[in-house]
Amino acid sequence: xTLFIDQTGDPDLVLSDVxxxxxxxxxxxxxxxxxxxxxxxxxxxxxxxxxxxADRLDQLVNTDFDMPAQPDFGIPATDDVRIVVTGLPAGxxxxxxxxxxxxxxxxxxxxxxxxxxxxxxYDLSQCNGxxxxxxxxxxxxxxxxxxxxxxxxxxxSLHAATGTLQANDEPAAETDENVMRDRLGIxxxxxxxxxxxxxxxxxxxxxxxxxxxxxxxxxxxxxDRLRRVRDGxxxxxxxxxxxxDALHREYYRFSPQLAAAMRADGxxxxxxxxxxxxxxxxxxxxxYCRVTGARALASTGESFAQLAxxxxxxxxxxxxxxxxxxxGLGGALGAVADGGSPPLGPPLVRRLGRxxxxxxxxxxxxxxxxxxxVAAYWRCVATALEPxxxxxxxxxxxxxxxxxxxxxxxTLPGIxxxxx
Amino acid sequence: MNGLQIVRTTVTAPPExxAxxxxxAPPExxAPPExAAxxxxxxxxxxxxxxxxxxxxxxxxxxxxxxxxxxxxxxRSYDYDxxxxxxxxxxxxVLRQMPQSEGxxxxxxxxxxxxxxxxxxGQTATITxxxxxAVRTLSSVPGQLGLRVDERPIGPVERVECYLTYADVPxxxxxDLPSHVKARQLREWGTTLHETRPNDLNPPxxxxxxxxxxxx
Numbered sequence: 001x002t003l004f005i006d007q008t009g010d011p012d013l014v015l016s017d018v019x020x021x022x023x024x025x026x027x028x029x030x031x032x033x034x035x036x037x038x039x040x041x042x043x044x045x046x047x048x049x050x051x052x053x054a055d056r057l058d059q060l061v062n063t064d065f066d067m068p069a070q071p072d073f074g075i076p077a078t079d080d081v082r083i084v085v086t087g088l089p090a091g092x093x094x095x096x097x098x099x100x101x102x103x104x105x106x107x108x109x110x111x112x113x114x115x116x117x118x119x120x121x122y123d124l125s126q127c128n129g130x131x132x133x134x135x136x137x138x139x140x141x142x143x144x145x146x147x148x149x150x151x152x153x154x155x156x157s158l159h160a161a162t163g164t165l166q167a168n169d170e171p172a173a174e175t176d177e178n179v180m181r182d183r184l185g186i187x188x189x190x191x192x193x194x195x196x197x198x199x200x201x202x203x204x205x206x207x208x209x210x211x212x213x214x215x216x217x218x219x220x221x222x223x224d225r226l227r228r229v230r231d232g233x234x235x236x237x238x239x240x241x242x243x244x245d246a247l248h249r250e251y252y253r254f255s256p257q258l259a260a261a262m263r264a265d266g267x268x269x270x271x272x273x274x275x276x277x278x279x280x281x282x283x284x285x286x287x288y289c290r291v292t293g294a295r296a297l298a299s300t301g302e303s304f305a306q307l308a309x310x311x312x313x314x315x316x317x318x319x320x321x322x323x324x325x326x327x328g329l330g331g332a333l334g335a336v337a338d339g340g341s342p343p344l345g346p347p348l349v350r351r352l353g354r355x356x357x358x359x360x361x362x363x364x365x366x367x368x369x370x371x372x373x374v375a376a377y378w379r380c381v382a383t384a385l386e387p388x389x390x391x392x393x394x395x396x397x398x399x400x401x402x403x404x405x406x407x408x409x410x411t412l413p414g415i416x417x418x419x420x
Numbered sequence: 421m422n423g424l425q426i427v428r429t430t431v432t433a434p435p436e437x438x439a440x441x442x443x444x445a446p447p448e449x450x451a452p453p454e455x456a457a458x459x460x461x462x463x464x465x466x467x468x469x470x471x472x473x474x475x476x477x478x479x480x481x482x483x484x485x486x487x488x489x490x491x492x493x494x495x496r497s498y499d500y501d502x503x504x505x506x507x508x509x510x511x512x513x514v515l516r517q518m519p520q521s522e523g524x525x526x527x528x529x530x531x532x533x534x535x536x537x538x539x540x541x542g543q544t545a546t547i548t549x550x551x552x553x554a555v556r557t558l559s560s561v562p563g564q565l566g567l568r569v570d571e572r573p574i575g576p577v578e579r580v581e582c583y584l585t586y587a588d589v590p591x592x593x594x595x596d597l598p599s600h601v602k603a604r605q606l607r608e609w610g611t612t613l614h615e616t617r618p619n620d621l622n623p624p625x626x627x628x629x630x631x632x633x634x635x636x
Contacts, residue, residue: 006566038566074525084565091474091552092569093497095559096524097603098515100497103532112523112560119567120528121558128474128550156528165527168598173528192596197533198494 006086014087068163090125103127120153127198151180283373316384333375434473474550512585
């Protein structure tokens with residue numbers, strides 16, 4: 001048993017990245033080390049068919065590596081060498097290079113310990129929220145998600161542990177990294193470019209992981225509208241950015257696993273897209289129009305009233321044709337938004353509740369910002385399934401939006417109860 | 421006078437952490453845009469994990485030369501001296517080296533390319549960087565596998581010591597540079613302005629005269 005997670009920094013987020021690497025395989029576990037409370041030790045009983053990144057994790061966790069001496073690098077022979085992963089917040093200074101680790105990952109063999117230890121250290125903050133870019137084969141800046149960074153560093157660690165380090169080990173680690181990128185369905189990195197930096201906008205999945213997984217591309221019109229509301233309105237001041245930083249911390253606890261599961265399961269992907277993501281995008285756009293008085297973001301440019309009535313009636317028509325229980329969806333999602341895990345209700349909603357519960361910590365922002373508006377959407381659709389006038393539907397949508405926003409965080413800009 | 425000048429520095433404490441959720445307050449009027457964009461301002465952070473409250477440091481620079489300068493706008497390191505209440509901000513890699521402490525064998529190291537702001541001749545720009553509220557330094561602990569992060573609080577800040585690298589062309593590495601070559605290039609790039617100025621929002625009782633040095 002070789003792989004350990006440092007309790008310094010944010011071990012939960014590191015574990016989340018490892019969970020993504022193994023493809024959300026519940027064969028992953030951890031246990032305390034009786035003689036050393038500064039780390040936890042990973043265990044992994046790989047479920048068959050998990051793929052190459054899980055196979056790599058299995059190798060790292062379940063092999064006792066006798067690291068050979070590598071005189072060219074100054075690495076001593078070490079029996080049963082340990083690999084320790086440390087995930088850090090922004091702004092931690094590395095005493096060995098004299099620089100800030102923000103936006104970076106590094107690995108080294110620490111021979112000051114006896115026996116020597118292989119350390120993989122990486123910043124979990126994505127450049128304090130600005131995002132990390134690397135370069136693809138066409139020279140474009142692409143994102144570098146945390147599970148990819150960790151997988152890259154673990155590649156170096158494996159090379160050291162097995163005596164296969166190369167003088168320039170980056171191309172080999174970047175080749176491995178692309179296997180992880182395949183797992184996440186994101187663009188390959190150019191293995192001959194080791195450039196990177198902080199600050200990426202857009203990009204192939206610079207948007208929400210789950211929304212991108214749902215639509216297959218972050219370039220879809222729906223994703224772009226969500227990004228425009230987020231970056232142009234909601235993140236436009238410090239309060240909004242702070243809210244989003246907090247939301248992202250919650251969101252990142254479960255979204256990589258959910259996105260990975262969606263990529264592996266077409267039916268789940270379609271359900272999440274149709275029952276959760278599309279309604280969320282609709283409600284965000286409706287709220288944006290309601291609060292700001294702006295026209296719709298889509299090229300049609302409808303007013304709030306036109307948008308509310310048109311979209312909700314269309315959704316009701318679709319729900320009726322597909323036999324969806326809009327009222328049941330609204331009720332069950334409402335229970336999840338309130339922190340519950342409904343024993344009854346549509347399978348997807350029960351599964352969603354279990355996903356959120358499995359995180360093991362309260363997720364108040366996720367439940368408010370993501371689940372509650374979807375619940376409100378389905379209640380609106382249920383209203384439109386009854387004989388209602390356009391005016392009544394508009395009133396119902398406005399009331400749902402008002403009730404939702406009234407429970408929102410104080411720092412979210414542009415939200416004022418009752419504003420037209 | 422030719423070259424790049426620092427004309428003003430400020431340090432702002434982070435806002436209070438909001439209690440969530442609660443009844444919303446009326447929206448505030450957004451502040452007018454600054455002269456130049458702040459590259460470290462979060463842009464698209466789906467994975468903005470582990471972000472924490474930060475000080476906001478603004479550095480107003482003026483280009484008194486006749487050519488455009490490309491000024492580094494990424495925090496590369498930082499420090500704080502409580503005796504002089506001086507916050508040191510490195511927008512320069514003068515400290516950078518390959519990890520080389522005794523007993524440390526680097527096997528993976530990725531010097532990042534800095535964000536850079538173009539400041540045309542005769543114009544000013546505001547560079548904004550976030551700095552943690554404490555100096556956090558990684559260290560090992562004998563007898564245990566886990567590392568430790570030592571924290572030294574920052575504040576109050578009366579002076580800002582800036583290391584600021586600029587050049588008449590932007591730094592753009594070729595893609596396949598080995599790490600140690602890129603680290604050296606970054607360390608030696610362009611001109612580094614070194615200057616200590618008062619924090620205009622909390623100046624010392626006896627203001628520090630600007631003490632500027634340049635190194636090529």
